[in-house]
Amino acid sequence: MDFSFTKKEEQFRQELRTWLEANLPDGWLQGEVQLDKESKEYELFLRDWQKKLYEGGWAAIAWPKQYGGRNATLMEEIVYQQEMVRVKAPPLINYVGLHMVAPTLMQIGTEEQKEKYIEKIITGEEVWCQGYSEPNAGSDVAAIQTTAVKDGDRWIINGQKVWTSFGHVADRCFLITRTSRLEKKHKGITVFLLDMHQPGVETRPIVSMDGQKDFNEVYLNDAIAYDAEIIGQVDEGWKVIIALLMHERTGIGGQVFTLEQQFNDLVALAKELNDEDEPLIKNPFIRKTMVDLYTRSRGSLLNYYRNLTKQLKNGHPGAESSMDKLLVSELTKELFAQAISMQGHHGVLWKENALMDRSYWQDNYLYSFGQTIGGGTSEIQKNTIAERILGLPKDMGR
Amino acid sequence: MDFSLNQEQEMFRNYVRKYLDDVGQTKVAREFTEGNTSSFQALYAGLAELGCASVNVSEENGGMGLGQLDLVPILEETGRALLPGLYLETNALAVPLLERFGTEEQKAKYLSAIASGEHTFTVAWLEPSGNYKPSNVKLSGTLQDDVLTLNGVKSLVPDVELANSLLVLVRTSEGQGAEGISLVIVDCDDVSLQVQPQKNMDETRLLAEVTFNNVQVSSQQILGTIDHGWDVLQEGLLSFNAALCSSIVGSMEKIVETAVEYANIREQFNQPIGRFQAIKHRLVDMKMDLETARSLAYYANWAIESDAADKVEAVSSARLFATEAFIKVASQSIQIHGGIGFTEEIDCHLYVKRARFYENYLGSTQQYYEQAAVALGW
Numbered sequence: 001m002d003f004s005f006t007k008k009e010e011q012f013r014q015e016l017r018t019w020l021e022a023n024l025p026d027g028w029l030q031g032e033v034q035l036d037k038e039s040k041e042y043e044l045f046l047r048d049w050q051k052k053l054y055e056g057g058w059a060a061i062a063w064p065k066q067y068g069g070r071n072a073t074l075m076e077e078i079v080y081q082q083e084m085v086r087v088k089a090p091p092l093i094n095y096v097g098l099h100m101v102a103p104t105l106m107q108i109g110t111e112e113q114k115e116k117y118i119e120k121i122i123t124g125e126e127v128w129c130q131g132y133s134e135p136n137a138g139s140d141v142a143a144i145q146t147t148a149v150k151d152g153d154r155w156i157i158n159g160q161k162v163w164t165s166f167g168h169v170a171d172r173c174f175l176i177t178r179t180s181r182l183e184k185k186h187k188g189i190t191v192f193l194l195d196m197h198q199p200g201v202e203t204r205p206i207v208s209m210d211g212q213k214d215f216n217e218v219y220l221n222d223a224i225a226y227d228a229e230i231i232g233q234v235d236e237g238w239k240v241i242i243a244l245l246m247h248e249r250t251g252i253g254g255q256v257f258t259l260e261q262q263f264n265d266l267v268a269l270a271k272e273l274n275d276e277d278e279p280l281i282k283n284p285f286i287r288k289t290m291v292d293l294y295t296r297s298r299g300s301l302l303n304y305y306r307n308l309t310k311q312l313k314n315g316h317p318g319a320e321s322s323m324d325k326l327l328v329s330e331l332t333k334e335l336f337a338q339a340i341s342m343q344g345h346h347g348v349l350w351k352e353n354a355l356m357d358r359s360y361w362q363d364n365y366l367y368s369f370g371q372t373i374g375g376g377t378s379e380i381q382k383n384t385i386a387e388r389i390l391g392l393p394k395d396m397g398r
Numbered sequence: 399m400d401f402s403l404n405q406e407q408e409m410f411r412n413y414v415r416k417y418l419d420d421v422g423q424t425k426v427a428r429e430f431t432e433g434n435t436s437s438f439q440a441l442y443a444g445l446a447e448l449g450c451a452s453v454n455v456s457e458e459n460g461g462m463g464l465g466q467l468d469l470v471p472i473l474e475e476t477g478r479a480l481l482p483g484l485y486l487e488t489n490a491l492a493v494p495l496l497e498r499f500g501t502e503e504q505k506a507k508y509l510s511a512i513a514s515g516e517h518t519f520t521v522a523w524l525e526p527s528g529n530y531k532p533s534n535v536k537l538s539g540t541l542q543d544d545v546l547t548l549n550g551v552k553s554l555v556p557d558v559e560l561a562n563s564l565l566v567l568v569r570t571s572e573g574q575g576a577e578g579i580s581l582v583i584v585d586c587d588d589v590s591l592q593v594q595p596q597k598n599m600d601e602t603r604l605l606a607e608v609t610f611n612n613v614q615v616s617s618q619q620i621l622g623t624i625d626h627g628w629d630v631l632q633e634g635l636l637s638f639n640a641a642l643c644s645s646i647v648g649s650m651e652k653i654v655e656t657a658v659e660y661a662n663i664r665e666q667f668n669q670p671i672g673r674f675q676a677i678k679h680r681l682v683d684m685k686m687d688l689e690t691a692r693s694l695a696y697y698a699n700w701a702i703e704s705d706a707a708d709k710v711e712a713v714s715s716a717r718l719f720a721t722e723a724f725i726k727v728a729s730q731s732i733q734i735h736g737g738i739g740f741t742e743e744i745d746c747h748l749y750v751k752r753a754r755f756y757e758n759y760l761g762s763t764q765q766y767y768e769q770a771a772v773a774l775g776w
Contacts, residue, residue: 001467001700002400075399267776287771294774295694295715302693305401312399327686379675382682390658390681392672 003305005079013079019056020087025049029087034358038213043169046093050124059122060098067106068122074312078253085257096166097121097128101174101193103247108232108240117172117193129170131194131218132241133163139380141176141241142185146220148177148192155179155192155230157200157223163374167203167216170196174244175225180235189237192225200224210366211351246317252324256304259328259335262364263297266290266339269361273342280342293335300327319388326381329371336365401696403470411471413448418479424745427480431601431748435560438482445476446515450485454493459509466494466637466703470644470696477648480748482602484518484557490641492519492565495581495634499622504583508563520561521760522552522584522608523631530761532576532628537610539568539580541624544617546570546582548610555608558593562586564608571625581627583619600755602748635760636713640702643695643713643720646756650688650727653749657681657731664736677734684730687723694719710773718766724753 005013025045027033035042053059054068062077063069072080092098102121105114120126137143146159157177164173173194180188194201200223205213232240270281270290280286307320339361340347346355350362372378386392403411421441429437445451450472455461462468469490476485489512496508511517528534537550548568558564564584571578584591592609622630658681661672671677694716701709728749732739739746757763 001402001404001696003700005399078399267774271776281776287776288767290776291715291718291767291770291774294711294770295719296690298715299690299694299719302401302697303689305399306689306693306696309399309401313402323686323689326682327690379679382679383675385682385685386672386678390654390685392658392661392678392681393670394673395675395678396669396673 005075009075009079012076013083016058016080016083019058020083020089023052023056024087025090028090043093046090047124047127049090050092050094054123059124060102063102063122064106067102067118074308078308081254082257085254085261088261093166093169094121094124094127096130096170096174097126097172100130100244100247101128101172104174104240104244105231107243110228112228113193113231126171127166127169129164129166129173129196129218131161131164131173131175134160135162138163139377142189142238144176144178144189146175146177148179148190148225150179153227155225155227157192157194157220157225159220161218161220162206163215164203164218165215165374167196167218168205168213172196173201173218174231176237176241179237182235186238188235189241190234191231191237191240193229193231194223194225195229198223208367209369210363212367252321252328253304253308255328255332256301256324259297259332260301262332262335263293265360266293266335269339270342286342289338293331293338296327296331297335300324300331303327319384322376322381322384323389325375326378326385329368329375330378332371333368336361336368340365401693403467403696407468407471410449410468411475414445414450414472414475415478417444417448418475418481423479424748427482427602427748428745430482435482441481442483442485443515445472445485450476451489451515452513454489455509455513456497459497459505460513461509466640466699467696469641470699473641473644474648474651477645478652480602480649480745480752482557484520484561486638486641486645487520487556487565488512488518491521491634491638492563494637495565495621495630498633499630501618503618504621508583511562517562518557518560519563519565519583520555520557522555522558522564522566523760524552524554526551526553526607528553530758530765532579533574535567535569535579535628537566537568539570539582541570541617546615546617546619548582548584548613548615550610552608552610554596554605557604558586558591558606558608559595559604565621565631566610567627567631570627576628578625579628580624581621581630582615583621584613584615585619589613589615598755600748600751602752603755636709637702638760639713639717639766640695640698642756642759643691643698643716646720646724646753647688647692647695649749649752650684650691650724653727653731653746654681654684654688656745657684657734660735671734680730680734684727687727691716691720691723708773711770714766714770714773717761718763718770721753721757721763725750725757728753 025033035045050059057070060068061070061072061080065071098121102118105118121128132141134144134146136145146157148155148157173196175192175194177190177192178188179190182188200221202219203216205216207213270286271279273280275283281290304324307324311317343355349355351359354362383395387394426438426441449462452461453464453468454466457463493512496505508517525534525536537548537552540547563586566582566584568580568582569578570580592611594607596605596607598605661677661681662670664671698713698716701712732746732750735746738744
């Protein structure tokens, strides 16, 4: 057992730290940067941050050097995530492009597609979204109804997508459509690299319970895509979908480290809040709950390290990432619920009236409900674990 | 980064697993519950032959000189089989204490005998009306010349009938707190103890009330400094609890395997019950608890072996999580097995009973919550 980082990894950490110190937006670490999340200004701020990361060589470290990455090792990715969490770096506006679309293009895209899209993804010139979910196809991805019908060298696309994160700012969409009705519903799916800037594409924001408009409904009315914008083969899109999902691996690590940092914030909150002149952390009931949360978050970090070790040895990620995702998202929900409880009735005060930390706890509490739904619901993760790790039979209906 | 047991440790696990498979896994524990303790003795000798008893004893005392992490595979495997006896108390409590605090004479006397599998230790701590607080250590030890005279009663002493020595918490000076308590080694062959067996829900372990009536031992039998035995024991409990967690992990692993296997073959409504999400998701929750317990236990044992700065919170949090998870997982398994799970016919109930045995064994869950909070500086 060895929990240390190599000298090379520590050098890498130092290099990144130095870069972050010089390049984080002014006042970011001090919490002075306050932007309205729905403003154009915020979008430009995030696009600017993406460009800065690219120029510094920190936009997509896991990518091969030829595409502007660093060929980073898995351990370097871990260091990267730890450091980004440590400085609470601004979110990546092109997360979908960087972590999912581009790696999938590198794997199965045509030379022309690689040429056309990859560079624009890393520079942030083109922001991507993911057109998966539909009103009647969430966890059951293959139940999609959006159709693409061939018309010469064009395809006419009709349907509706939902929960499309970044849809309102995206330039392109990794869109899954139905192109044939075959006996097996996994067959007959085709994936398009859709241009979002066209008359047939309309996005409408959805207000989520935390008051944000992060995701959207996307309406496709005779939207147009061309043969050259198909990734993989016509009707064989399921393979592309699976390939893309396999590239989601790095997300989990980030969540584990964020949870660790959020837990430390929670401890600070429990020390700051008072109950009859004594910090709440001294209250026996709070202590028990906090130790319980500590134990389980620590456990989830250690589980992650153990799965990481396995991955380092096997060279590929396994279904264990479902265990990490399930645990971390469920714990995150509990953690913020505890933060609201601890504030007493003040816990209901929101936005500018929130008692402390500018609504950080309240906003995150509300946001946390999405975390056990997005990226595969907890129930789907449990099915995956049951079937792929425990070897139980598939659900009825599948 | 390498958060796993090494190849040698995994290889050793295979030897132990194979040996326990050959003797029928829980068969020996079942025989033990029926009063047959002789088959267990043979099994213990076999394990000692494999080297299990000598793993963490230093080389100069006849052992292999390996560390706490090398106990982990053995403990997981013996936990799977619900091994009766005093392996944990001997190798995970007495050995680390003797290695660290024992005099040369004590080391020579006990360690090589432990390494050869001929000597075991148990712990005499609780008293009839008491809890795990130091104020409840009332058994008195009066020192005159070089002789310590012990008077009092210890309760819930595990497997004293199988033990060669007892680690006894003795009050050697007036006071209520931790000061004035000594840890004394009492050899069963040298003294006369009154032993009154106590019925125990976990029939794979024997419990007894032990009366010390003017029992005389040499002052050379004190482990560590006189009047400072409480601190010595606390140190030993860190190793013990880390090890206990690994034993629990082994039991939980076996439970999850068995429950999954059953859910795959048992059919209702023309389907294996494992196809129903109500069962499936319950099994996943069990698996999650198992893997979290395993990670926490690995880390706790690593923290002991490497004397890490966070070893107290690592051990106490692992211990409280593992004991609670063990009860939960063992109970769920009965529910999954349905009617048959409620009978004595299959092993399910044995694990629930063992889980309850460990829940408050040598310290309560509440105490470990508090110990973790203090270690975290709260």
